[in-house]
Amino acid sequence: YRRGIFFIENVAVRNLARRFGTPLYIYSAGYIRDRISELFDAFAPVNPLICYSVKANGNLKVLRIIGKVGCGADVVSGGELAKAIKSGIPASRIVYAGVGKTHEEIISGIRAGIFLFTVESMEELVEINALARKFGRKTACSFRVNLNVDVDTHHYTRTAKAETKFGLPLKDMAALFQKRKKFTGIEFAGIQFHLGSQIKESAPYVEALRKLRRFLTSIRFSPRILDIGGGFGIPYMAGEKVESIFSFGEKICSIIKRDFNVEKVILEPGRFIVGNAGILVARIIYSKKTNSRNFLITDAAMNDLIRPSLYSSYHLILPEKFSSGRKCS
């Protein structure tokens, strides 16, 4: 706030609302760049490839900003792949994840020459292998392992428990690796895990890396790529405790340096980069009084901001202008 007026970077929010109308999303390019440079600094000891998770915000302008500062992209659909490429992110920095890649989507990834596919099932591997052979392109794959690690976050976004659809359980992964010679179209390049989202402490990553080390030794696989997914949490409320990204980086990098001899480390952050980078500006259009409550009706609704209804999550609401002496709740 400057003299009671809400600014984003150096621009008064009211000026943008007048110019573009409401409801209006406003994103700060500066904030996005700052988070990315923090990530590069925090994980500097392993010199990571940061593949921004496009599902967090697939706006083309946002993607362009992220691509320009050296990031790649983590995509989960043909649409996200097309957007990442359109916004200038080189295919060589794109990883393609997700449990439901279609025949056409796999072809589009192979044709684009993406860095790798993250494989989530044997069925999918059979399909990628067949298409890689058909197009005569040996295709690098990273294998998503389900390490059965629990994390303290919303139950919708815990993705590393055994009962979820994500990745391959250790037993199935071991069986798949025994058959690896059959898959002549595939380079068995890497290993991946993604533990969940809004993870506020580094302990689950430490646990996952320890489990993974033991598992890789047991199947005698030395990946050249290690992808630890995304999930780094952010504060949504004043005083909410989240371990700093530098502490995440220090703990994770020291284990990787000690226990993993890999060429490339990949991170797939989404929320950490964009979750607090934007605001939704809404206008109050009616003040509706009922016997039990007074309602302020705005021109933005859950279709514009689904997170509070989907996850029962807290969302901070601020007035565009603070008037002296009046309370806003």
Ligand SMILES: Cc1ncc(COP(=O)(O)O)c(C=O)c1O
């Ligand atoms: C495979 C994968 N990578 C990365 C992410 C990004 O997670 P976050 O936005 O919490 O960093 C997700 C989110 O669900 C994901 O499924």
